[in-house]
Amino acid sequence: MMRRLLVFGMLAGLVAGLVGFGFASVTGEPQVDAAIAIEEAAAAPPAPGEPVEPEEVSRGVQKGVGLAVATGLYGVAMGGLFAIACAVAYGRIGTSGMRSTSAVVAAVGFVTVAVIPFLKYPANPPAVGNPDTIDRRTGLYVVLVLVAVIAALLAAQAGRAVADRVGAWNAALAATGVFTVLVVVAVVLLPVVNEVPDSFPPELLWRFRLSSLGTQTLVWAVLGLGFGPLADRVLNPAPARRTPAVAASPSPSAG
DSSP: OHHHHHHHHHHHHHHHHHHHHHHHHHHTHHHHHHHHHHHHHHSOOOOTTOOOOOOSSOHHHIIIIIHHHHHHHHHHHHHHHHHHHHHHHTTTSSOSSHHHHHHHHHHHHIIIIIIHHHHHSOOOOTTSSOGGGHHHHHHHHHHHHHHHHHHHHHHHHHHHHHHHHHOHHHHHHHHHHHHHHHHHHHHHHSOOOOOOOTTSOHHHHHHHHHHHHHHHHHHHHHHHHHHHHHHHHHHSOOOOOOOOOOOOOOOOOOO
């Protein structure tokens, strides 16, 4: 059963990744092109006789096949993890079926993996920032994602611990409070990273950031809405149809 859930999760993730690719191609890649054009305009021209380094991967490949493969693989990986998370949460978070469990897990995943990191370390176009600090920025982003996921797990445990005494609604409020406190403390303590030049157009920057957040929104929405019905078929298979027996024809009477 778990294997089928994983397969359906990765299938839903692939579809989610391709939907995200379509959205990012329309809304995000034009902002990347504009940011690269600004960077190239500000760069000093090569000296006479100085060789120009060729692009390792052309821009057309990057925003076409490269982006499709990247979002597809991301979707498949997230779909597998999502299927495991739904299997663990099924029957433990107060929902009545896999469809509602999938929706709740997707909402929590979107907040922890996308929204919380976006508030502290929003995405920047590739041409923005200091390339020497990419590892540091990526590390801080991953740390915040892990903190948010751990905070969500601890909040869920806290909610379950008090649910019998205070009721489901108050337990949900308690879990939300625990999650909020832990995340706020982490956001305050982690260092700020702001390497966007003052001269960079703020409208272009935020169009790219909103496109990035919109892509994540679509990916999680497709995962939450697509995996539930598929998983329901595994957990609650339809009863096999019975073929009506053919009525036996009366044998001819002996003459």
